[in-house]
Structure formats: structure tokens, C-alpha cells
Amino acid sequence: xxxxxxxxxxxxxxxxxxxxxxxxxxxxxxxxxxxxxxxxxxxxxxxxxxxxxxxxxxxxxxxxxxxxxxxxxxxxxxxxxxxxxxxxxxxxxxxxxxxxxxxxxxxxxxxxxxxxxxxxxxxxxxxxxxxxxxxxxxxxxxxxxxxxxxxxxxxxxxxxxxxxxxxxxxxxxxxxxxxxxxxxxxxxxxxxxxxxxx
Amino acid sequence: xxxxxxxxxxxxxxxxxxxxxxxxxxxxxxxxxxxxxxxxxxxxxxxxxxxxxxxxxxxxxxxxxxxxxxxxxxxxxxxxxxxxxxxxxxxxxxxxxxxxxxxxxxxxxxxxxxxxxxxxxxxxxxxxxxxxxxxxxxxxxxxxxxxxxxxxxxxxxxxxxxxxxxxxxxxxxxxxxxxxxxxxxxxxxxxxxxxxxxxxxxxxxxxxxxxxxxxxxxxxxxxxxxxxxxxxxxxxxxxxxxxx
Amino acid sequence: xxxxxxxxxxxxxxxxxxxxxxxxxxxxxxxxxxxxxxxxxxxxxxxxxxxxxxxxxxxxxxxxxxxxxxxxxxxxxxxxxxxxxxxxxx
Numbered sequence: 001x002x003x004x005x006x007x008x009x010x011x012x013x014x015x016x017x018x019x020x021x022x023x024x025x026x027x028x029x030x031x032x033x034x035x036x037x038x039x040x041x042x043x044x045x046x047x048x049x050x051x052x053x054x055x056x057x058x059x060x061x062x063x064x065x066x067x068x069x070x071x072x073x074x075x076x077x078x079x080x081x082x083x084x085x086x087x088x089x090x091x092x093x094x095x096x097x098x099x100x101x102x103x104x105x106x107x108x109x110x111x112x113x114x115x116x117x118x119x120x121x122x123x124x125x126x127x128x129x130x131x132x133x134x135x136x137x138x139x140x141x142x143x144x145x146x147x148x149x150x151x152x153x154x155x156x157x158x159x160x161x162x163x164x165x166x167x168x169x170x171x172x173x174x175x176x177x178x179x180x181x182x183x184x185x186x187x188x189x190x191x192x193x194x195x196x197x198x
Numbered sequence: 199x200x201x202x203x204x205x206x207x208x209x210x211x212x213x214x215x216x217x218x219x220x221x222x223x224x225x226x227x228x229x230x231x232x233x234x235x236x237x238x239x240x241x242x243x244x245x246x247x248x249x250x251x252x253x254x255x256x257x258x259x260x261x262x263x264x265x266x267x268x269x270x271x272x273x274x275x276x277x278x279x280x281x282x283x284x285x286x287x288x289x290x291x292x293x294x295x296x297x298x299x300x301x302x303x304x305x306x307x308x309x310x311x312x313x314x315x316x317x318x319x320x321x322x323x324x325x326x327x328x329x330x331x332x333x334x335x336x337x338x339x340x341x342x343x344x345x346x347x348x349x350x351x352x353x354x355x356x357x358x359x360x361x362x363x364x365x366x367x368x369x370x371x372x373x374x375x376x377x378x379x380x381x382x383x384x385x386x387x388x389x390x391x392x393x394x395x396x397x398x399x400x401x402x403x404x405x406x407x408x409x410x411x412x413x414x415x416x417x418x419x420x421x422x423x424x425x426x427x428x429x430x431x432x433x434x435x436x437x438x439x440x441x442x
Numbered sequence: 443x444x445x446x447x448x449x450x451x452x453x454x455x456x457x458x459x460x461x462x463x464x465x466x467x468x469x470x471x472x473x474x475x476x477x478x479x480x481x482x483x484x485x486x487x488x489x490x491x492x493x494x495x496x497x498x499x500x501x502x503x504x505x506x507x508x509x510x511x512x513x514x515x516x517x518x519x520x521x522x523x524x525x526x527x528x529x530x531x532x
Contacts, residue, residue, distance in 0.1 A: 010239075012245070179494055181520075431485070
């Protein structure tokens with residue numbers, strides 16, 4: 001550990017709300033990114049569900065926005081230690097998107113415009129735990145925060161909530177994504193502080 | 199490269215928002231003009247934040263150097279360094295870092311320095327290095343700055359320009375210009391590049407430092423003016439100059 | 443109207459961390475992008491530091507050159523995006 005810097009505490013605000021271990025509360029919404037912001041015109045945007053190489057469901061923007069949406073209020077936790085509570089979103093539940101999908105696959109790889117991927121068990125996307133979100137805090141989701149649409153799966157560290165989401169591929173074998181393949185935990189439960197490889 | 203503990207021996211406010219901090223570091227190996235250090239702050243609970251700052255002082259044999267820190271309104275580290283630290287405080291540094299964005303006195307070609315705001319810092323080290331060895335190598339500086347009050351090292355720049363073998367300095371004001379200034383406030387453009395910088399035919403080495411959008415814009419202008427890409431060296435600052 | 447420039451720095455910003463792994467200065471090292479073949483100094487790479495780790499991308503084509511993650515106990519680096527790096531060993 002470094003020498004203590006007199007009077008330095010960083011950006012953190014003390015809080016009396018219960019946060020996952022090692023997290024601090026922020027009022028900002030930091031923008032973290034592994035690459036340039038993709039510019040995705042709505043005319044060409046689509047969201048697909050693929051089983052291996054077969055696309056089994058596809059929506060363009062109009063079809064996607066015609067689906068019933070929800071307005072979840074959730075806490076989000078970033079592996080870089082900031083947490084933001086009671087964030088408000090509008091999005092389509094993954095339960096809605098998977099309504100007509102039958103599969104025996106256990107895992108998904110989430111793909112984004114650009115080259116970002118992340119992986120998780122399929123069951124973590126189901127049961128009211130995940131959305132494809134297109135509005136944040138009452139406004140259209142800004143590109144730097146993942147707009148036109150991002151995955152929102154708040155029970156896991158926020159690197160799993162892939163920005164600029166393009167689709168999910170059902171997988172029989174789990175395949176570590178962009179950060180999971182380089183030292184970040186394959187699952188990422190903030191309450192168990194699963195930040196890194198064990 | 200390991201972290202070393204230096205001691206702050208002096209602080210000096212350059213402008214309302216920028217402060218220079220002089221550090222003594224016991225086993226400092228010395229530095230080259232253009233290099234930077236990483237500075238790390240640690241809170242009592244072990245949380246740490248680190249940022250990169252260019253060295254502003256000329257290379258020398260003494261184990262002492264100066265950094266200049268610009269305070270960012272929503273910064274995490276810069277408000278602490280520009281407002282909290284005091285003479286006598288320890289400060290952890292790592293460096294010197296960088297072997298590309300560097301000027302060696304042995305270089306004989308014309309040198310073009312282009313600074314955007316606090317991007318002047320490493321270029322100032324180069325100008326101070328040139329002065330320290332009484333070099334006669336031809337230097338030009340194009341310094342893009344918001345307004346006169348934002349000029350860093352104003353006295354030193356005047357002295358360098360006035361010296362007999364001085365560096366030619368052109369100021370480009372982007373928001374507020376001095377009264378009677380010929381050029382209205384504006385960003386650096388092709389016309390100013392043509393007017394104030396070494397012609398590409400002289401094969402200058404160009405050092406461009408500042409925020410990323412500024413550096414990209416200048417690099418494009420320099421290339422359009424005929425400078426080869428490998429004659430243009432760049433260093434990008436950001437509001438988010440985070441290191442681990 | 444210019445599109446907003448993304449929030450990247452360059453290879454100079456990654457050099458401090460990479461100095462804990464590489465004995466030679468990385469900023470002056472020349473690297474070839476495995477995706478587009480362009481050869482550039484590592485100082486010119488676009489480095490995204492606002493990340494769980496950092497990512498260095500080719501200034502020409504934006505392909506990932508190198509990824510770096512330092513966790514509590516390990517440093518991991520992956521550089522498949524670089525065909526090679528040439529360091530000055532003098």
C-alpha cells in the first residue's frame with residue numbers, strides 16, 4: 001500500500017446505506033469504456049437472439065420499441081468501486097424477448113456493436129433480472145452510456161450490462177467475454193465481491 | 199519502475215487554477231525533457247488514485263524536479279494537489295516515464311512545439327532544457343490558450359522569447375484575446391499553422407501536447423501542411439488521465 | 443459538425459503501468475497492428491483508461507492491440523492484437 005496522503009479521501013461520499021463490500025456511493029454516472037463509442041443509426045439497429053449460428057429472433061428498432069416495456073428502478077455497482085442507487089430506466093425485459101425461444105443452452109454471450117462481449121448464465125437474464133434498456137433517468141439513453149440500447153443486469157457488476165448491445169448468442173459452453181478472459185470474475189456478484197479470478 | 203517517496207519543497211501558483219510543485223526525491227535518477235511522472239495518493243482506508251503529470255523543469259543533476267498541475271473542476275486528484283498539499287508533505291511518484299515524447303539537446307533539426315492549455319508543461323521542460331545548455335537550436339512555440347490570465351509561466355516565456363537566441367513564441371487565444379490583439383479569439387487553424395510554424399520543407403520535429411481533441415486537430419493540420427506523420431510526436435492529456 | 447472525440451489518451455498514459463512489466467521504454471517501441479498491418483510507435487496508440495483495465499487500440503483501425511488488467515494480486519496482459527513490438531535496447 002502507498003504512503004498515506006494527509007487529508008485525501010478521494011471522491012467517495014460516506015453513506016449509511018448498505019453497499020456491497022468495497023463500494024462507495026457516487027452521485028455521478030461515470031463513463032467507462034474499452035473503446036470508441038459506436039455510432040449506430042436507428043435505421044440499421046437490430047437486436048438478435050441466436051442459437052449457435054442460427055438467428056432465432058430478430059427485431060429492428062421499430063419492432064423492438066413496439067414490445068411492452070418496463071420501468072425498473074435499480075442499484076448499479078461497478079467493479080471500479082462506484083455504486084449508484086435507485087437509477088431509473090426504461091427497457092424491454094429479457095423475459096419478453098425470450099418469450100418464444102426454446103433452448104437447452106445454459107449460457108449466453110452478449111455481443112455489442114464494436115467488439116465488446118460479456119458472458120453469463122442464461123438463468124441470470126431471466127425472471128425479471130435483466131432488460132434491454134433504451135431510456136435512463138427519463139431521457140433517451142445517451143451514446144456514451146450505451147445508447148441506442150444496452151443490457152441492464154443490475155444484480156451483477158456493471159461490466160456485464162453491455163453497452164451498445166446488438167444481441168445474445170445462446171451457448172452450450174460458457175465462453176469468457178472481453179474482461180472475463182483477462183482477470184475479471186466469470187460471474188461477478190457484487191455482494192460476494194466477485195471482482196477477479198479466484 | 200517503482201514508487202518513490204518525494205518531499206514537497208515548494209509550491210507556486212502559476213495561475214488561478216494551476217500550481218507548480220517542486221519535489222525532492224532521494225534516489226531520483228534524473229529525467230529527460232518531455233518525460234512525466236505518475237503521482238499516487240492514498241487515503242487512510244487504502245483507497246488510492248494515481249494520475250500522470252509532466253515534468254516542467256529542465257533536466258539537471260540535482261535530485262529535484264517540478265511538476266505543474268492544472269485543477270480540473272470535477273477532478274479527484276488535482277483539487278488536492280493544487281489546494282491541499284503543503285511544503286513538507288510526502289508525495290509518491292513513479293518515473294521518469296516516456297522515451298518518445300522527449301527532446302535531446304543532440305537533436306539538430308528545427309523544433310516546433312505546439313501546446314494546448316496545460317499541454318505546455320512538457321514543452322516548457324524542453325525550452326528550459328534548451329536554455330540550460332545554451333543551445334542555439336531553432337525552436338518555435340505555438341501556444342493555444344483560452345485567455346491571457348490562463349498563460350502558464352508567463353514571465354519565463356517572456357524571458358525566453360526576449361533572449362538573444364530566443365524561441366519564437368506565438369500565442370493563439372481561443373476565448374478572450376488581449377485588447378488590440380490582431381487575431382480575434384479562435385482555435386488554431388490552417389492559416390495560423392502556415393504563418394507561425396516551421397514550414398514542412400524544413401523537416402521540423404513537431405511536439406504537440408494538450409487535450410485529445412486539440413492534439414487530433416493539430417496533427418491533422420500539420421499533416422495537411424506537409425509534415426510527415428513520423429515527424430509529429432504527440433502527447434494527449436485528458437480530464438480523465440487515470441492511471442492505476 | 444464534428445462528431446465528439448472519444449475519451450482516449452495515448453500510449454504515453456499507459457507507460458507507467460507497463461514499465462512494471464517491460465524493462466525498455468514502451469512509448470518509443472514500434473508495433474505492428476495484427477488487424478491492419480500499420481506500424482506505429484506505441485506512444486501513438488489510442489489508450490482507453492476509463493475501464494476496469496486499460497485497452498490500447500490501433501490509431502489507424504481501432505482494433506485492440508493490447509489489454510492490461512491489474513487486480514489485487516496479478517497483472518494480466520494480452521497482446522494478440524500486436525504482431526510484434528520492436529524495442530530499442532541501447
